[in-house]
Amino acid sequence: MNKPESAPARNTKVMNRFDLTSRLVAKLKNEEAVIGGIGNTNFDLWAAGHRPQNFYMLGSMGLAFPIALGVALAQPKRRVFALEGDGSLLMQLGCLSTIATLKPNNLTMIVMDNGIYQITGAQPTPAAAVSDIVAIAIGCGLTNSAWAANEEDFERLVEQSLTAPGPTLIGVRIDDKPGTGATRRDPAQIRERFMLGLGVREAL
């Protein structure tokens, strides 16, 4: 119980959420959808540069992967990324089984794991010292799940996911830094812009 940070994720470098998010966004050339989970996860997605295909959650903690699954089912030809925190995912672990059952091959899930609820004062999550989120995902049937060893490995896993025959989950250990930006909290506009970005709507 003495190790505060996700102890079971051994041999993985502690990286930074904003840096990894920026690396991901820099790779996006095909109007890929990106769902940013509550709090720091979507703040860093916003700070990495707004794109019309980004969706930012301002609540509903734990629903980044389910929302991304919905987008992936609706638009099977579009690659969908979901960025979620470890604390958020713990709220909705059941969705991993749902996703493993449906097996959308256009979905890449990224778990930003710092073992803490950074935004509420850096309290450790109940999983922090004992649970391995990638092992949980594999146990749920998401066989294509792995920890990224470092930034280069993260980029390699992202690339690999693009042609994977099923959904991919990438775990990344991150530091305890807060998010870099702050998303504009305008839910109706976020949703409308996202739908425009996905080609579902046309602007008035």
Next chain:
Amino acid sequence: MAASEGQMASQSLNEKTSQSKTWHQVVLQTLKRNDIRLVPYVPDRVLTTLIKEIHADPYFISFPTAREEEAVGIVSGAWMGGMRGAVLMQTSGFATLANVLASLAIPYQIPLIMFVSERGTLGEFNYGQSLVCRTMRPVLDSLAMEHHTATRLDEFEFIIDRSIKQAITTQAPVALILSPLLTGGKVFDK
């Protein structure tokens, strides 16, 4: 039934055919008529036949989720991606949704369509179910959400077809509560 099929169909309150259909056939056909293909659910005894029929129809993409909230996230994402959905659940499942309604469906203006099989009233045998049932309408009313309780088969198609269309055109969620008066409910049988 000549012009404007959708309009006419929803005016069929006294149409003979709707009298001879079962309530679950009405749900299935009304979902189809409104292009609703995605139907995630957390099962309920009363919904068993409907779920079976939806699974048997290749038009639908239907699957169980671990929680009702998860299903709400899925249909919200699908809506934004251009695919319509509806969530099936029972009363106690609705009771887990206040946060996602207040932080996702309503502020993001997502036409979330929910069918809620009502337990907790008209012959309930589990005290907890009867208590949680009493939280449902106060939660819906506190969020000023549209909701209807369907009790009669002759009104059912009108209520759900109109409500689905209203949800979509006004970009606002709706709860369609299936009363035991409509479905028979679940009764103590052991």
